[in-house]
Amino acid sequence: MSHPKKMNDTASRPTCATCPFWSAELAEGESPEDWAGQCRRYAPRAAMDRVIKEQDYSDFPTWPETSGGEWCGDHPDFPNYARGKAMPPRTD
Numbered sequence: 001m002s003h004p005k006k007m008n009d010t011a012s013r014p015t016c017a018t019c020p021f022w023s024a025e026l027a028e029g030e031s032p033e034d035w036a037g038q039c040r041r042y043a044p045r046a047a048m049d050r051v052i053k054e055q056d057y058s059d060f061p062t063w064p065e066t067s068g069g070e071w072c073g074d075h076p077d078f079p080n081y082a083r084g085k086a087m088p089p090r091t092d
Contacts, residue, residue: 012084014075017068024068033069038062041074 016022016039017032024037044061071078 012081013071014077014081015069015071016066016075018077019075021074022066022068023063031068033067035068037066037068039064039066039072 015033016037017024017035019039019041021039021041022037023040024032024035026035040063044063046061073082075081
């Protein structure tokens with residue numbers, strides 16, 4: 001039986017900053033891991049406006065906001081990363 005290792009190796013894990021679906025404003029002098037951006041993998045979703053205007057909330061379409069250092073399983077390189085993180089079968 002194979003036991004997968006926790007995927008906490010941040011040095012090699014694919015992140016939002018390297019994902020083709022991620023859109024970010026480039027900032028001078030900052031690491032891509034610190035950038036803020038939007039995941040454009042899927043169509044925008046309705047989100048509640050965080051600003052209350054005269055006690056009225058409004059919904060608007062938006063993409064999820066992430067930082068460059070975050071990750072998810074939809075990154076095109078993630079399957080290869082996950083396969084490389086599997087531990088060998090136990091022999092005991």
